[in-house]
Amino acid sequence: MKRFFHIILLFTIILFGCRCTSTETNRCLTEVDSLVRRNQIDSAFRIINRVDVANLTSSTDSANFFLQKTRLLYKLYKPIKSTEMIDYSIRYYENQNDNIEKLTEAYFYKGVVLYEHKQIKDAIVYIKKAEYVARKLSTHPIKLQIYENLFVINEESGERQLALKYAKKVLDIANTLKDKVQLARAYNNIAVAYNKLHQTDSANVYITKSMKMLHYIPRNEQIYILNNIGAQLIGTDPQRAKAVLLKAISIAPMGAAFDNLATIYMREGNMHRANELWDKALKTNSMQVRTDVMTSRFRHQCATADYKGAAETAQQLISAKDSLYKSWKENDIRNNQMAFDNIKAEQEYEHKTEMGIFTIVLLSLSLVAIFLFLRYRTYKARNALALDQLRIKDFECQIADFEKQGQAKEKEIEELYRKRKNFLEKHRENLSEGHKLYIDVMEGKTIALWRKKEFENFIEYYRLINMSYVDALEVEYDSLSPKNQFFLIMEHIGKSDKEIMRIMGLADGSIRSIRSRINKRRIVY
Incomplete structure (x- = not known):
């Protein structure tokens, strides 16, 4: 019994020791992310398999776990039956404004999973979403994956120019990151795009660059570059092309490589070997490769007068091309991408328009607020000046009264002069300017050339001379302009029409118009 208990205890320790506890889950996920960034995918997968879903106690950990798990399954070419895990991550990160990187990754991995499930239209939407969200990131590895996959999608669907565009985007980022592996891939992809566009010279330039960096590529991925190198060399150096292509298929079977090798053997006259390779190539799932194989075989059959074989191949080729065309038409890769780009462009335009309108409204309100504040400040200053002028006038009246009383009031007079001086000093700048303007006019x-400010300074100074008259102008007229107040002051001090015209620079007949406008402002009680 005791031995049985020890066995159970040992089994329990082993069982729980192989799982990440709740407190360790976050650490495990952080370690997984670090390993993935160092391209240690197998190690990362072993660790994430230790995470018990039951220990995912927070939405943050759950979203991160499902994203990491989907990413690792995809990178290890393991089947992903549904998008439920990554959908959870997307829902979570869409509501988090501070995690653009993970939202980008979530969109991307849902897109590539859907693409593997042949849900092409939906796949494009999510990969394009990832592309647009990734624009908010600085140069980041996820952008490489997005652009590389968009290259593949467009290349497979025959959209050569779009494929070239994304291949060059990969190259730009790879150069920035100084990522040798991605540089080699980018050179290869650009060569493929140029080759499909029949720009052989450009294709050769990039194939040469790719060949020089082949050793940076993991061996299991070299097959794609080797096949492209071989395809480029067929026309110029068939023996070297054969060696490269044989090396490619020694790594793994590849339909396109079989087709290229078959072309070489056909030209050498070894039709038995060529047909063997074409038969192998036709087993590929790639409809494009199968179409290319049938085209090569059909051309050879026609050239060798094998009309019966050519007729059979032609039937298969027509069927394959119809299927390929139907697939392209149904998925409409180019238009789907353009539609998404147009929608995003329209959304961005609407956003910019809204922001522009908001900015204009905000600026307008700010200007109105500033204007009202300045008006209020001016009114307050003028009101304060008017009150101080009343006090100054009162001091002057008191001084006059005390001076009549002789020496007995010298101290009081001195104090009143001091107060008067203080008030005058308080408004010295405006009153000094007004005094200068007053002297100019009197001369x-x-x-x-006066502006509104000059008229106001003149009027405020004149208030010291004849406060009752200036106050009367403000009472008897409705919002009379400073210029019109100046006109009435000129009349009040006895200036003739001719003098007023000269001082104010008025033309003949203008005085009549001014008087008419002023009379319209008079308040009738």
């Missing part, structure tokens, strides 16, 4: 100088 007959023109005011043709």
